[in-house]
Amino acid sequence: MPEVKFISVESVRQASRLIKERPPSEAILMAGGTDLLVLQKHKLIAPQSIIYLKGIAGLREIRPDGNGRFVIGAMATLDEVARHPGINQSYPMLAQAALAVASAQIRNKATLGGNICLNSRCWFYNRSPFWRSEYPECRKAAGGNKCYVVPKSRKGCFALQSGETVGPLVALDAKLRLVSDEKERLISVEEFFLADGIDYLALEPGEVLTEVLLPAAKGSGAFVKFRPQNNLDFATFTISVLPPRNGSGSRIVVGSVATRPLRARKAEMMLDQGTQNPASIARQAAEELSLVSFVRGSVEFKRQVIEARLHEILTHFEGHRSRNYEVAHAGV
Ligand SMILES: Cc1cc2nc3c(=O)[nH]c(=O)nc-3n(C[C@H](O)[C@H](O)[C@H](O)COP(=O)(O)OP(=O)(O)OC[C@H]3O[C@@H](n4cnc5c(N)ncnc54)[C@H](O)[C@@H]3O)c2cc1C
Numbered sequence: 001m002p003e004v005k006f007i008s009v010e011s012v013r014q015a016s017r018l019i020k021e022r023p024p025s026e027a028i029l030m031a032g033g034t035d036l037l038v039l040q041k042h043k044l045i046a047p048q049s050i051i052y053l054k055g056i057a058g059l060r061e062i063r064p065d066g067n068g069r070f071v072i073g074a075m076a077t078l079d080e081v082a083r084h085p086g087i088n089q090s091y092p093m094l095a096q097a098a099l100a101v102a103s104a105q106i107r108n109k110a111t112l113g114g115n116i117c118l119n120s121r122c123w124f125y126n127r128s129p130f131w132r133s134e135y136p137e138c139r140k141a142a143g144g145n146k147c148y149v150v151p152k153s154r155k156g157c158f159a160l161q162s163g164e165t166v167g168p169l170v171a172l173d174a175k176l177r178l179v180s181d182e183k184e185r186l187i188s189v190e191e192f193f194l195a196d197g198i199d200y201l202a203l204e205p206g207e208v209l210t211e212v213l214l215p216a217a218k219g220s221g222a223f224v225k226f227r228p229q230n231n232l233d234f235a236t237f238t239i240s241v242l243p244p245r246n247g248s249g250s251r252i253v254v255g256s257v258a259t260r261p262l263r264a265r266k267a268e269m270m271l272d273q274g275t276q277n278p279a280s281i282a283r284q285a286a287e288e289l290s291l292v293s294f295v296r297g298s299v300e301f302k303r304q305v306i307e308a309r310l311h312e313i314l315t316h317f318e319g320h321r322s323r324n325y326e327v328a329h330a331g332v
């Protein structure tokens, strides 16, 4: 590997200044490093400086804010999120999603912030240099201009949003605090993701994700991670469902199937309106999702399995209507 300058910073502003004053290809922020170091090893990124965030005090805390809401520091590890009693009690779908990521060793290093900002992934891109040397580089890799997933496309990349805590965070209407040396702002997790696999985050130059803000819990909801085998692997898709409260606010979010998490808005409306037919809601959701990538399963396969798993979740909710859907369902 080429020589890299490793800079451990003590404040967000220092990190922001350092990242802003260098070209994007030359410097990168690192949290747990569990994804970044793999990309570096595969020569997909070649930063000259790595700006290490873990030394920043106060970014690892998980705390209630006193008004029924929770704040999670971006540097909290996935293990800490998965085991936190308050998160388990109020937002079990988030705890389950964190627990479903990778392995215990990785969850001990990997952070929630890194999982949200995770680079988009594609079967043709996330490969060793040896594997990639067999065919011309694709558009996402430096110098390439082809896309193997949508060969007819003239621009854009369809690599998948793959951080598995993202679906539950969208369902929970979570917000992110982004801080730079000049300003700070809040953005919803849903708006944080863009429609392109190369330029995939609404992160402005110099911005660091510092906190995840969870509104007061509106019910437990359900989370499912689907993968062909129960091994250490990314999801083919995730489903996060939050049932309605007083006829509104339901969420059906499917993750890892597009450059951004997808909401099935028409199916959500059916849930809000009290439609008593789980099969038709599940069919509507599967039909309205805009899926294009055959990575990790053909579009038709994904549509069918999403429909089946969603039907299962909604039927499960139906049986527990008297408990206001307060049932968490983990299908990892
Ligand atoms: C074998 C293996 C299996 C895996 N399985 C899964 C899986 O099943 N599900 C899954 O979701 N992931 C999986 N991963 C990917 C990865 O481990 C996790 O997504 C992890 O949460 C990434 O967090 P991190 O702190 O290590 O991020 P890093 O690797 O440190 O960073 C990831 C990206 O986020 C950016 N970043 C990090 N923190 C911030 C911040 N605060 N502000 C702005 N940008 C930031 C970095 O610049 C980088 O681009 C796997 C990885 C491996 C090696």
Ligand code: SF4
Binding pocket: 121, 122, 123, 124, 125, 138, 139, 140, 141, 146, 147, 148, 149, 150, 156, 157, 158, 159, 197
């Ligand atoms: S979607 Fe296309 S351009 Fe993007 S990484 Fe995959 S093959 Fe490359």
